[in-house]
Amino acid sequence: MTRKKGTVNDYPPIDRMTSDEIQGRMADLHAEAEGREFNEYEQSEWDALEARYEENERRRELVRQHADNPRHREAAGPLVVDRGDGPRDAAMRNLDAAVKGGTMPADAAEKVERLMSGRQHGSLAARWAAAGSEPAYVSAFFKALSGERGHLLWTPEEADAYRRVEAVRAELRAMQVGAGATGGFQIPTVIDPALRISSDGSISPIRQLAEVRQEIGTEFKPVTSAHVTNQWTAESVQVPDNSPTLEQSTIKSFKSTSFVPFSFEYETASFGGAIQDLTRLLVDGYDQLSNEAFLNGNGTTQPQGLWTGLGGTASELSPAAAETFNAAVDVYAVQNALPPRFQPGASWLMDLATINKISESETTNGAPRFPNIGETNPVLLRKPVGEWSNMRSSADITPTVTADNPIIIYGDIRQTYCIVDFAGSSVELVPHLVGDNHRPTGERGLLLWARVGAGVVIANAARVLNVATTA
Template structure:
């Protein structure tokens, strides 16, 4: 509440006695709503505290200030209650015990999101339904047992999750399977820190609750100076409305029959198994995906761009320092200075650039430097799905430079799994002592701001 008062004071001081502009007015109203909510929390806390003191005096056992977040049907909860109870589960010692701090922060950010593409309250309801102890125990039986027997409470929990998943369905998603509990679902908890995929780490990632991300993009408004009382010119920007559809990604995940059955251990193991193959698939498709029933890869999208045109190296199959300087100079300055601006190429191309250090001190030949090297002050991770340096003429994409926020990854919240009770050796048809999960999710990606990137390609002649 003190922080809110400080923000209100800043807004009032910036207005300098005048009216608030549209953005400031909207911020002021949001802060006032937040302040009223926090004041209500204080009053609720005071009531609870008075009740606690009364119980201590009279040793009463008629009331309890503790609220079970799973006590009510999550479909009937108000949006705010669904979000608050979900946050309580994430912060609890049991629910979020296996999560890192960055994963908890990501879940909290998604729960607070309310846009046309993302309904945080709906994800909160899914979280409460799938993290309910009865659904967790049922899911463990589903994921590790050939013939699960459910209690009445587990059956009701499974039914409730199914109803929420149907309410979330848009388009022609495949039926069947069981919803992965939200706090082990890589489409929700996977973060940059937990991914080896550099494009995913640097790109703009949106977790959505529909099948297509829809946004707005613009090159921005052009400002000008004018004489006093001179008429303003029309600086209306050209606004595009990019759409990024999601596509089904599926994978088969074998695991040993010794998988742990206590929830924190089970959750940690399963979360890791689900994420590993999914992350590697995304590393490939976010680079070279065709866009046909799969995400459009960054290199695929940029290679097809005609404005701004791709930049050829000066001499076919010969990389020179001037090619790198030229690519850097071609990227507009407003994109060169962004925190998410980076280079990207295969290891072979990066090694070729390192060798330029024998003649130009701006390039390094020191292969013992940090794991993610830098060039011109910007990160330079490697991606071996990109082409090696060619030995002849061609049009191979060699090096990407840009603000990676211009590439958007849209992940549909919610992964499904089906259990396969026994795997067999392909040569002798004998059981291997392994079981498997067939898992699927929906994800899409595309470049939403072509101007934020430049692509260096080989010379065709």
């Protein structure tokens, strides 16, 4: 069976790739070279992939060492949260067991490890990960969801595990600005949607292109600088002060909610596949809600969207002819407007209809002007194209309607936009659902809340073409 080649849209940034993704990308590079020597850019990417692969394998070996160390194992029985060697070691054991057992993807476990390595809240993250990943807490969580009296089925070990999680949640609530939610159950670390989101196969490539972080708390403050100024100086002349202007924006967390009803019959059925079913529902709902916000979110009651952060700034461009999109002119203008320092990592974002509109553009002799944009892995002016169906398209441009139509975004999205998933999602059991006449329907419900934030951190790293219309 022939393997389908991938492009930048098929992989996350190198520093977040799993070992399997790295091997896949290396295979793609080999196939693209077709036996010739790598050019400068391909060799540079190959070297970066090799370095990341070695780092991933080093981390995996550390996990195996933790799991194989006799000091980290009981003579019998499941893994427990702590045996005197610290919450980080306990978390590593529990995560390794979850990965081997198939309840947690390896890349999600790597995100937790990076979260525990943070300088600001690494210790708290380790306690959160250790308590929330303990097998006794996972079983307590699903027993609690089996009915309003499910907690009465807890073993002493499960009750202890629940109390440890609640102690960590109290620390997390103390970090929140204002009053934090106190009800419900923390979702076990191994199925937390804030860690498992990847947008694989999604209609939005934004998580693959943007900087994505996992944090503890309720806000994240990235420090950015547009550039550092360098100068030539003469001999024995005082060096000028070329200190860059540092900017610190705040990415706040916003609460997203999901509600999943389920019947009494489902409750009495076996929960053997509950982890997989619940994870799929929670991740899908969380992903679809965030896709729209990451483009158009207002930044006050939901994460700031990419278009929201770029619109009204110097990064917003108008077409050559008002209220009209001319691919033969506007595409070049958008790319030319991006500063050179952001060109190497740049890519395009647009809706499928806009991609098709550009593919229709022809030269004066009838040849396709942009022949590579119509391929399976589209490329426009030597830069990859990502399809984002939430975006406005060229088909939405209606001169009789007053509207903004941001149909093309181009730039280094990783430097432009930052997404922060805040760990510690919670779920509440609603014991009885009622119908219009306030009588029970024979259903219960799960109410999930999770926190995510996003925002534009360097607007100059991208450009957006807005074909605005006025009625």
